[in-house]
Amino acid sequence: MSAPSRDTLMAFADGQLDATAREQVEAFLGANPEAAAEVASWTRQADAIRTLFEPAGAEPVPARLHPRRMALAMTTRRNRLWRQALAATVLIGMGLGAGWLARSWVDAPAPSTILIADAVRAHDVFVAENRHAVEVAASEEDHLTSWLSNRLETPLVAPDLAGEGFTLVGGRLLPGAVAAGGRAAQLMYENGARDRVTIYVTAALPDREPAYQFTTLGDAEAFYWANARITCTVVGTLPGPQMQTVSQAVYRQLTGTGEKTSTRYPS
Amino acid sequence: MSDFLDEVEACVPALRRYARALTRNADLADDLVQDCLERAISRRRLFRPTGPVRAWLFTILLNLHRNGLRARHRHGEMLSLDAIAEPATAASQPGHIALAELARAIETLPLEQKEALLLIALEGLSYGEAAAIIGVPLGTLMSRLGRARAALRLLTGTPAEPHLRTVK
Structure with missing residues (x-):
């Protein structure tokens, strides 16, 4: 068989090949120790990366990162904002109304x-x-x-x-x-x-x-x-x-x- | 809607892990995840339920991280102490990668290579998914991945070492 591309070798190392392709690459690697070593180094890299960072994914999730709690807090905050906006609108409306009623005192010339x-x-x-x-x-x-x-x-x-x-x-x-x-x-x-x-x-x-x-x-x-x-x-x-x-x-x-x-x- | 929140919740550990690997700083990483979740939850109506929630969340997280880096660059970047590379020491055993050394090596990768490598090697995403998250064609993703791996091999001082392996 012709030599698989580097991308195919990477896909093999990353477990992203289907069964047929995987068998072909395995056969190729068996006959090409240099390529096999390279693939093995990628696998070791990936293993090491997971060893480094996988524990971070296993740590207990802090409360501030609970989506349900966050959604609730955000809704509450939004409702509060709405209420404040509503209150502000009412106040502005009252001010405008009062101004309209008072316009004859203010605007009208003597x-x-x-x-x-x-x-x-x-x-x-x-x-x-x-x-x-x-x-x-x-x-x-x-x-x-x-x-x-x-x-x-x-x-x-x-x-x-x-x-x-x-x-x-x-x-x-x-x-x-x-x-x-x-x-x-x-x-x-x-x-x-x-x-x-x-x-x-x-x-x-x-x-x-x-x-x-x-x-x-x-x-x-x-x-x-x-x-x-x-x-x-x-x-x-x-x-x-x-x-x-x-x-x-x-x-x-x-x-x-x-x-x-x-x-x-x-x- | 509650299904959405459940799906998001299931992604939180992976998001924290990925953010930690990107930032090498636990607090910074959780801040990033929090921003990401807030954005996702507040924009959930924009989410098209055709794609997986996970890919969408990773896309948001990556964009936030890139924007944050740009902002920090403008204000002068702050490096945590353990992010500063020390002179590489030789691996104690051939074929075994010293973890601290690898962590420092990852740190030196360009962001575009780092985010690609971590999505594949750490998160185990498919190439197609990772390319979509990063927003590049599949070929671009593969070449970034190849360059990242070659750079890591060089930086961690583990040559192809064909001579150490016995050929069966």
Whole structure:
């Protein structure tokens, strides 16, 4: 027979040949002492390796290597993790819910801020108009004021600003902030230099608290106040002192407390 | 599922033995086996019940050992004292391999030869199974096995010694 390959000899030494092949190799080894010696050395190696390390497999298995115990511990650990994750999820959910409920306290700008912004925007839009600057002209002032008073559900008169050099152009009804009744009235005044001032009036805010605020938005200056009856924002692009004089006059006439104005008007 | 755990349990002694031979350190070996079992148990749903559990476990163990060695290489390898080779002393008897000497010789083998030799000689796995576990073709396994055995013969100072045997 031809000489078996080294792999076949190894397979013989490792006991991985079938009976027929084994007999053939045995016959070959019987006639080839050199090959037989090599095969014998492999067998001795394997025997020695088993002698070295087989005892490790016979040692009692420590508890930490018991699969059943490990599986139990891992399930317990996983369940604990799940519970913790669940608890965390619930907490996060509660936080989100509370935040959602509290959003109106946190996010919402102050009502006065909204009213002032509305007033300034309305001012910007309508003072730029010539033929349609107002909805009802000053020639129908009585109709204008009774109409706006009805719509705002609060008495409104157009202040007389002749002393400040301004005459009434007219007025219009506008949608307004919900908190202030949802409607707003805008009255427009103009002086000889065609400077325009608008007065933006709404019904009182729910808190009916007096408030005063000066704001500059873009080019426009706005003086806002509120009392138990109305909120009013005077908007214009006049120089500071002139703006103050006009605002003061409007305030005095609309609050009907002319004699106190000089002390209550914030300087 | 409990059958699976039973099968795993039956493999633990062999895994410990193989890990001990690979690492030459009892604690390290048991750590390796523990990692291997944890991984196997946590991933048992991924196990395809077509193959034997034993081969799957050995594959996991080997991968963990290789990854661990790579990590230790990065952090500077730690050698236990008995892993340091001493000058080989001649075998006391011809034809008898001194065990300590053989252990040191195995230590010097490249990992790919060591893992192959131990799967065959120590664990008695079939060539096909061992090749699948190591992840190489059968021919590659055989050549690693051949080189490992030749190296061990050289290192343990046991030549082919044909002259010591009487030819029948």
